[in-house]
Amino acid sequence: MEALKLKLKEQIIEALNLQDTKPEDIDDNAPLFGEGLGLDSIDSLELMVLLERQYGIKVEDPREGRKILASVQSMAEFIQSKQPA
Amino acid sequence: MSKHRCYIQGSAAISAQPTFDGDFFSAPLTTTSANNLVAMEPDYKAFIPPNSLRRMSRMLKMGLTTALKAVQNSGQPSPDVIITGTGKGSLSDTEKFIRDIEAYKESALNPTPFIQSTYNSVNGLIALQQKSTGYNNTFVHRGFSFENALLDSLLQLAEGNVQRTLTGAFEEMTAEHFYIKSRIGFWKEATIGNAALFEHNTPGSISGEGSTFFLLGNDKTPHAEAVITGMKMLYKPSAEALNKALPQFLQKHDIQPGDIDLVITGRNGDINTDHYYRVLFSAHCPHTPEVPFKQLCGEHDTAGAFAVWLAAQILKRRALPAILQPYVSHLPKTFRRVLIYNHFIGEQHTFFLLERV
Incomplete structure (x- = not known):
């Protein structure tokens, strides 16, 4: 799980071009939107694309996406839940 | 216009x-x-x-x-x-x-x-x-x-x-x-x-x-750089139409070729299309100093905007940039009025007329 979260942080930084941000600057449970990283609606679409391209997971329901993209922790838990046991 | x-x-x-x-x-x-x-x-x-x-x-x-x-x-x-x-x-x-x-x-x-x-x-x-x-x-x-x-x-x-x-x-x-x-x-x-x-x-x-x-x-403001007094666009004009268009353009704006202090042209070194500039200005403004501008910004669809900016700076400063001086045999005596003629691949031709504030 820790390795997944670190990888996810690196992918988020690259996908969203978060200059001057390092993986250790992102708190696992900090909100990604509004506060925390201060991401916006276009970033949420970029993160959906990230999930699809990097993990082969397509989020069909936008309401579900809101919960999944709440933090790095929730994203990592979602990815893990979709991976084969 | x-x-x-x-x-x-x-x-x-x-x-x-x-x-x-x-x-x-x-x-x-x-x-x-x-x-x-x-x-x-x-x-x-x-x-x-x-x-x-x-x-x-x-x-x-x-x-x-x-x-x-x-x-x-x-x-x-x-x-x-x-x-x-x-x-x-x-x-x-x-x-x-x-x-x-x-x-x-x-x-x-x-x-x-x-x-x-x-x-x-x-x-x-x-x-x-x-x-x-x-x-x-x-x-x-x-x-x-x-x-x-x-x-x-x-x-x-x-x-x-x-x-x-x-x-x-x-x-x-x-x-x-x-x-x-x-x-x-x-x-x-x-x-x-x-x-x-x-x-x-x-x-x-x-x-x-x-x-x-x-x-x-529409207003002359404290930092105003120049005045755009005219513009004329011609799409794929014939040699005859182009030759008539320049004197008509000048006449419409009540100026003679001698009233133009400087001509800025879009010459770009292409032997297929640079003749438009040579023919037009040797016929109508043979004694007016002429400087090209595409050696500064390169050829592109909207290079005309750079020419307008360049003309405005020349009129504002009342001087010719050092990099353009080698292109003229003599510097203009005054910088009151600049004519720009640019075309894009010989198809879209435009005259711009600018005056100092």
Whole structure:
């Protein structure tokens, strides 16, 4: 799980071009939107694309996406839940 | 256009020369050893918040920054309308989006390159920054893109519906697009660089890019740089029509060829199309000093905007930049009136007439 979260942080930084941000600057449970990283609606679409391209997971329901993209922790838990046991 | 006087209240240009924040008038020519001139990009952080900057592509950063600097230089409030022209818009975003369509089989496409690949995305960003909810339009008409944007602005100002328009043009060159255009003979086969642009008697030119913006208005403001007094566009004119058009244009504006202090031409070293300039000015203004400008900014769809910026700076400073002085046998005695003649690949021809404030 820790390795997944670190990888996810690196992918988020690259996908969203978060200059001057390092993986250790992102708190696992900090909100990604509004506060925390201060991401916006276009970033949420970029993160959906990230999930699809990097993990082969397509989020069909936008309401579900809101919960999944709440933090790095929730994203990592979602990815893990979709991976084969 | 009628005899309406449109003041350039402020302007800014990003080009391959130090036009944005350098001393352009005394600077030496910035050269390239390749057949493409690359724009000198400024530090965008002074104009755009980091959180917005991270998502913007090169073209958007250049366009938005130039627009903001033009407004800043004018000392005037935000514009009533925003009108721009671009031949290709943000090419790098368009190419990325198209590449991704193929790579990801039309699924999982990033929204950002798609949004930014649309021609009017620069205008949208400017409007958001300036909190401008007025008329907002981008003209995409190849070599007439900037010219139509300017025409729209001049008409709106002449009608008195608006006080200030932000008018500009932006263009970028990518490796892919350079290659495509090289296949259809746009660029010289031999690598010559811009310093030797006029020394090779061969077809083609060198490519360029850049962003140029003007805050235009009906009033003479403290920072006003020059006045645009006329513009005429001609699409694929015959030799006869072109030969008649210049004297008619001058007559319409009540001036004689001798009243023009300087001619700026879009000569680009292409033997297939440079004859238009030679024939026209040897017939009508044989004694007027003439300087070319595409060795500074390269050939591109909206190079005419750079010529207008250059003319405005010359009229404002009442001097010829050092890098242009070798092209004239004698310096103009005064800098009251500048005529620009530019054409794009021999198809879209434009005259611009500017006067000092």
